[in-house]
Amino acid sequence: MRTFPSAVVALIIAGAGCLRVGDVHAAPPAPSASAAAPSAAVTVNDADLGPLPKLEPIRRVEATADASKELEALLGRLVSEKLDIREAARKELDKPKPELAPAVHARVQQIRDSLDRKKAPSIIDEARKSARKERKEQKKAGKQDDDESGDWLVIVMADAHPKDQTWREVVELLAMVRILGGAATTPAVRDLIELRANFNDLLRIDLGRQIDKLKDKAVPALLEATKHDAANVRTFVSKKLDELGKVTPGEAVSTTDPDALADTLRAFGHIREVEAVDVLLSFANHDRKKVRDAAREAIAAIGEPGRWRLRDAYQDLIGEKVDKSVPWDLLARRIFAIYDKSRVAELWGLFSSGLDAAKAGKSAQAVEAFDKVLARDPLFDRRSEMAAAYFEEAKTVPFEEADRRLAMLRKARRLAPESPDANRVDAEIAFTEAKVLIKEGRPERYLLTRATELDPTHAEAKELLASFEEKASPKPQTAVPRYTLAGGVGAAALLLIGFVAFFRRKKPAPAPEKAKSSARTPTPAPVAAEPASSNDATVESLPHFPAPPEDR
Secondary structure: OOOOOHHHHHHHHHHOOOOOHHHHHHOOOOOOHHHHOOOOOOOOOHHHOOOOOOOOOOOOOOOOHHHHHHHHHHHHHHOOOOHHHHHHHHHHOOOOOHHHHHHHHHHHHHHHHHOOOOHHHHHHHHHHHHHHHHHHHHHHOOOOOOOOOOOHHHHHHHOOOOOOHHHHHHHHHHHHHHHHHHHOOHHHHHHHHHHHHHHOOOOHHHHHHHHHHHHHHHHHHHHHHOOOOOHHHHHHHHHHHHHHOOOOHHHHOOOOOHHHHHHHHHHHHHOOOHHHHHHHHHHOOOOOHHHHHHHHHHHHHHOHHHHHHHHHHHHHHHOOOOOOOOOHHHHHHHHHHHHHHHHHHHHHHHHHHHHHHHHOOOHHHHHHHHHHHHHHOOOOOOHHHHHHHHHHHHHHOOHHHHHHHHHHHHHHHHHOOOOOOHHHHHHHHHHHHHHHHHHOOOOOHHHHHHHHHHOOOOHHHHHHHHOHHHHHOOOOOOHHHHHHHHHHHHHHHHHHHHHHHHHHOOOOOOOOOOOOOOOOOOOOOOOOOOOOOHHHHHHHOOOOOOOOOOOO
């Protein structure tokens, strides 16, 4: 288990001294030691204090024209008269479509005005009765229940009446509940809760099921809705918060999702929850900027009602009593300034050591120190001064490790985008990419030209560009080998043609008959038999006719 110095523990306890007794068991996750316990030695000057952050009001996300068209087309397919089209559209909803969520509000308002409020509940009830009956029959038959048997959209679509306008609108509403739940964003959950206000108990069970799936992601919108104008909505969200175990501020912020945490902190500001000020102060010095900013915006939004808690927290920080007449905004600004100085004290030490190492030419040590700073605070105020060390260290990385070399060069480029040395960094990136392509056998002259244009002093790029044809480009083949190769290919082709013709030639024609002789030729003496050739065999196979009579 991680241990802290006794002084740090004492400061943490003092900072949490204002928590309600009922909140002790649900305290928020402890930030880092530096975040939870700023040094008491840190002092601030009121003249140097920055302004308080402002909490932006809740605004609806505007839907794009493409999203509106896509939603309209999807809902149209869901209520088609053709079963296969309806089923295909329903399966599309199995995958989240967060881009469609902003377009839901406009369609919901249209259905809100046209829906038959008496007929719609009966459609859902009849569909649920049919589904229950079917499940009982399946159970009697020994079949397993369908995993989607509790999904209202599936149930209502199974009892289809595509020509009934009320049925179509109910299906569209259930589909949009699915879309909003799949988006899993705070604006989408706000629209889910608004459905509870617009349609009363019609969708209550289905809405509750979606919120249960969302868990921590639903908490910010639920907290905001505790101040909703509609009593039925306040009752609904209070019950869901209780079921999720998110009743107290300490319980509400118990999440590992930084986006949900930031939205939860802002929700306390939107509803001006004074009881949450202590929790907000514990996150006002968080390592994550989005969480830190959200906590401070919420504290500023609560304002004057939280002054006494701010005064107690400030007294714990400085170790002495504070005049009761000090306004709340000055107290908040002082607390935030002390938090900032204490949080970055270690970072400034690392940053200074990195600068010293860079000046001494020890770029590897400088980069190691700067990596630790950026890991804690990616937007460190003087991060641009780190770029030179990353650039120098990148040049020491061999080209065999091109990926690491390029990653370090690009990091240097991001750290100081407006630096006068930005062109040199870009030139080195282009040169490195050119070397990689040459090694792969795909030389690119443009990269070398760009490197020399960006950095005219880049000697290696100039040298490689000057000898590009010789060292970079593959050597062209000479004329003699090229012609020799062509001649060899031609000769091989002729030999192949002759070989094929030899085996495909026609059988030889039979020998012509001897011309008639006026004198009888003597019969030749017998000679030793010789092996018959293939041609002789062919002749012997021909028919023989008797010789003509001799002339008398």
